[in-house]
Amino acid sequence: MTQEPPTRPRRATLADVAARAGVSVPLVSIVMRDVPGASDATRERVKKAADELGYRPDSRARMLRSSRTQLIGVVFGVQHPFHGDLVSGLYSAADAAGYELALSAVTPGRNEERAVASLLQDRCEALILLGPTLPTTELANLADRMPVLVVARPVRSRVVDVVRTDDAAGIQLAVDHLAELGHSRIAHIDGGRAPGAAERRRGYREALDRHGLDDALILPGGLTEDDGAAAARRLLAASPRPTAVTVFNDRCATGVLDVLRREGVSVPGEMSVVGFDDSSLARLSHVALTTVAQDAERITALAVSRVIARLDGHPAPDEREQVIAPHLVVRSTTAPPRPGLRRPAGPHPACDAGPLPLPGPLG
Amino acid sequence: MTQEPPTRPRRATLADVAARAGVSVPLVSIVMRDVPGASDATRERVKKAADELGYRPDSRARMLRSSRTQLIGVVFGVQHPFHGDLVSGLYSAADAAGYELALSAVTPGRNEERAVASLLQDRCEALILLGPTLPTTELANLADRMPVLVVARPVRSRVVDVVRTDDAAGIQLAVDHLAELGHSRIAHIDGGRAPGAAERRRGYREALDRHGLDDALILPGGLTEDDGAAAARRLLAASPRPTAVTVFNDRCATGVLDVLRREGVSVPGEMSVVGFDDSSLARLSHVALTTVAQDAERITALAVSRVIARLDGHPAPDEREQVIAPHLVVRSTTAPPRPGLRRPAGPHPACDAGPLPLPGPLG
DNA sequence: GCTTCGACCTATAACGTTCTAGGCGTTCTT
DNA sequence: AAGAACGCCTAGAACGTTATAGGTCGAAGC
Numbered sequence: 001m002t003q004e005p006p007t008r009p010r011r012a013t014l015a016d017v018a019a020r021a022g023v024s025v026p027l028v029s030i031v032m033r034d035v036p037g038a039s040d041a042t043r044e045r046v047k048k049a050a051d052e053l054g055y056r057p058d059s060r061a062r063m064l065r066s067s068r069t070q071l072i073g074v075v076f077g078v079q080h081p082f083h084g085d086l087v088s089g090l091y092s093a094a095d096a097a098g099y100e101l102a103l104s105a106v107t108p109g110r111n112e113e114r115a116v117a118s119l120l121q122d123r124c125e126a127l128i129l130l131g132p133t134l135p136t137t138e139l140a141n142l143a144d145r146m147p148v149l150v151v152a153r154p155v156r157s158r159v160v161d162v163v164r165t166d167d168a169a170g171i172q173l174a175v176d177h178l179a180e181l182g183h184s185r186i187a188h189i190d191g192g193r194a195p196g197a198a199e200r201r202r203g204y205r206e207a208l209d210r211h212g213l214d215d216a217l218i219l220p221g222g223l224t225e226d227d228g229a230a231a232a233r234r235l236l237a238a239s240p241r242p243t244a245v246t247v248f249n250d251r252c253a254t255g256v257l258d259v260l261r262r263e264g265v266s267v268p269g270e271m272s273v274v275g276f277d278d279s280s281l282a283r284l285s286h287v288a289l290t291t292v293a294q295d296a297e298r299i300t301a302l303a304v305s306r307v308i309a310r311l312d313g314h315p316a317p318d319e320r321e322q323v324i325a326p327h328l329v330v331r332s333t334t335a336p337p338r339p340g341l342r343r344p345a346g347p348h349p350a351c352d353a354g355p356l357p358l359p360g361p362l363g
Numbered sequence: 364m365t366q367e368p369p370t371r372p373r374r375a376t377l378a379d380v381a382a383r384a385g386v387s388v389p390l391v392s393i394v395m396r397d398v399p400g401a402s403d404a405t406r407e408r409v410k411k412a413a414d415e416l417g418y419r420p421d422s423r424a425r426m427l428r429s430s431r432t433q434l435i436g437v438v439f440g441v442q443h444p445f446h447g448d449l450v451s452g453l454y455s456a457a458d459a460a461g462y463e464l465a466l467s468a469v470t471p472g473r474n475e476e477r478a479v480a481s482l483l484q485d486r487c488e489a490l491i492l493l494g495p496t497l498p499t500t501e502l503a504n505l506a507d508r509m510p511v512l513v514v515a516r517p518v519r520s521r522v523v524d525v526v527r528t529d530d531a532a533g534i535q536l537a538v539d540h541l542a543e544l545g546h547s548r549i550a551h552i553d554g555g556r557a558p559g560a561a562e563r564r565r566g567y568r569e570a571l572d573r574h575g576l577d578d579a580l581i582l583p584g585g586l587t588e589d590d591g592a593a594a595a596r597r598l599l600a601a602s603p604r605p606t607a608v609t610v611f612n613d614r615c616a617t618g619v620l621d622v623l624r625r626e627g628v629s630v631p632g633e634m635s636v637v638g639f640d641d642s643s644l645a646r647l648s649h650v651a652l653t654t655v656a657q658d659a660e661r662i663t664a665l666a667v668s669r670v671i672a673r674l675d676g677h678p679a680p681d682e683r684e685q686v687i688a689p690h691l692v693v694r695s696t697t698a699p700p701r702p703g704l705r706r707p708a709g710p711h712p713a714c715d716a717g718p719l720p721l722p723g724p725l726g
Numbered sequence: 727g728c729t730t731c732g733a734c735c736t737a738t739a740a741c742g743t744t745c746t747a748g749g750c751g752t753t754c755t756t
Numbered sequence: 757a758a759g760a761a762c763g764c765c766t767a768g769a770a771c772g773t774t775a776t777a778g779g780t781c782g783a784a785g786c
Binding site: 087091225261280286 | 442455589
Binding site: 023026030036037038039061063064065066067 | 764768772
C-alpha cells in the first residue's frame, strides 16, 4: 500500500537479532550457523527473533571474516546450450558439498578475461571454466593463484585440472553402432578447430581401422547448423555416396538432417546420421537423433569434487586430466543400410513442388 | 615449476601496498578509487607498488564498507536461449552505468526461490528477473525490500517495474505482413499459459478483425518444438486449410516447419509461417524463418536504467510498465499464397519412400 | 607575525560477520 | 574435596575496505 517508500528499512543484522533475543552477537552467529555452543532453548529463542526480523545473513561480511568463502567461480558461455546443462549439474554438485557458485558469463561483448577478472574480485576460492578459449599460459597463470579446472577442453599443462568427455571413444561408439548395423561407407563431418574436434577425428579414424574399413571420408564441418548444411551437400556429392555419417555435434547434425530431408534423401533409409552431445535438440521427438551423450552429471560432479579436493589441500592426483566415457543414445536416425532404396543423387522432384526457400535477406 | 605449492601466497591487501609504497592505507584506497586527495607523484608510486604486488581490490570488503554495493542481481533461465541475449545486453548496460551483475540461474534442480534467495544474501541493491514464474504476491514482497524489475512478463502490481515486448503488436505485425501478401486464412498456434501468450492471442484476434478476416483459428501450442509439431498436424487437418500461420515462438515454429516439410507441404508455397523471438534458430540459413524480433538491446538498456533510476530515488514514473515495440524480420518462410499448388492433405507418397522415423525410444 | 587557506596526508572508526580467549556454573574424576 | 572437564555464554579483536575527522606544512592575506 505504500505508494512510494520514502526510506527503505535497513536490513536486520546479527546485532538486531541479538538485541531482540537478549543475547550476545556471537551467540546469534553460533545459532545461525548451526554449530555447537548454544542450548536448545536459546536456539529456539534466537531463531524466533531472527524470523520476526526477517534476518538474512550477509554473505559478504561472512566471507570477509572467514578466510574460506566457500565460493567456486564458474565461467560459461551464455549462448552455448550444453553449458546450460553443465551449469545445472555444477549447481547441484556444489550445493551438495556446501559450496556456492559465482557465475560469470562470456557474451559477445564480454570476453573471458573480463569474466575471470570479475570472479577474482569476488574472492572465489577456485575457478571452473567451461570450454575456455584462453591460451594455456593464461590458464597456468591463474592456476598459480588458485585451483583451476577446465571442462570440455584438453589443456596441456601440469597445473590445470581437466575433466572432459572421452571424445574419441564417443565417436568410436557411433562407428561401432553403424558397423554393427552393416554400414561400410561411413563418413565423418568434423568440427574444425573446436575443442574436442581433433579427438573425434582421431576416434573416427581408429574405429574405421578397427573395423577394417579403409575408405575414411572426413568432411570439413563446424559447430553450427549452417556448417552442417554445407557439409551435407558435399556428403551427397561424394562418390560412392556413404550410407552413414557421424557428425561433430547435434547442432551440426541438425543442419545435415535438414538438407538430407530437403533433398529427398530418406533418413535413416538412405543415410544414417549420428550426432554428439545429446542436446535437447536431439531429444525432440521429431528429430529423434541418434547421438553420443556426454554425461553432464558425472562431469560436473567430478569437476566439483576435484576442485574441492584441491582446496582441501589433497595432493595432486597422478592424472590431472579425467576423461569421462560417453554413451550412445540410439534413436531414429540410424538403421541398417538399404541399398535397394538408393536413388540417383540430386533433389527428389516431387518433394520440390514448392520453391525451395531462398537464403534469407538477413541471413 | 612448483610441483605442489605447499602454501598459496596470501592475496595482497591495501595494507601490503601501503607498506611497500610507504604511505597510509586510506591513501592507497584514495589512489585506487581515483578520487581526489593525492598528489600525482604519490599516485604514481602507489600504483607501481600495487602493480608489483598484483593487488586486486576485494569487492566483498568494499561492498561491506560502502553502503552501496553497485550490484544488480539477475535471475535467468539457463535453458532459455533468449535469456542469453538478455543477459548479454544487461551486462553491457550495467557496465556502462558502473554497476556489476550478480547472476543466479534457474535450472531444473534450482527453482526461482532459491535463485532469488542467493542474490539476497549477496546484498544486491536491485533485482532483475527474466520471465519469472513467481506469483505476483511474492514479487510484491520482494519489491518491499528493493527495486524489482520483471522482464518479458506482464505483472499486475503497482510495486514491480516491468519491461517487456509489445506482444500484441508483434503478432499484429506478422498478421499485417501476411495479409499484405494476400493471405486470408491465417491461423495462430499459441503458447498456452506461457508469459506473453495471452497478449499474442489477443493481438492475433485484433489484427484479424482489423483486416476484416473473421475466421480466426487458434490452435493449442506451447513453447517447444514438440508442441509445434503436434499443432502442425492439427493445422493440416483443419478445413479449409489455412495458408498461413503465426506461431508463439521460434522453437515452436521450428517444430511446425519440420512437420510441414515432412508431410510434403511446401513452405512458403503452400503455407507461410511466422515465428516470434528472432532467436538464433530463426537466423539459420536453412531455416530462414520470418519472425518477430524482440529488441533485446533496448529492453535490457531500459531495464537497467529504470532500476538505477529507482536506486537513485527518482520518483516512480506514471507507468511502471514499459512496452517495447518489436519489429518484423522477413526471411524465407512467408510468400503470397499459391492456391494452384494445393494438394490433397496427407503425407506425400514420394517423400516417404524411406520409413518415417519412429518416435525415439528415449523420447 | 598571526591567521586563513588549500593541498596532501594520516589516524580512527566503522561495515556485519566469525574467531579466539576466556568466564562462569555444574558435573565428573580420583 | 580439590581439580579437571564440560556446557553455555560473552567480550574483544579481526577480516579488508571506505568514510570522517583531523593534522601538517607551505603559501597567501592583512
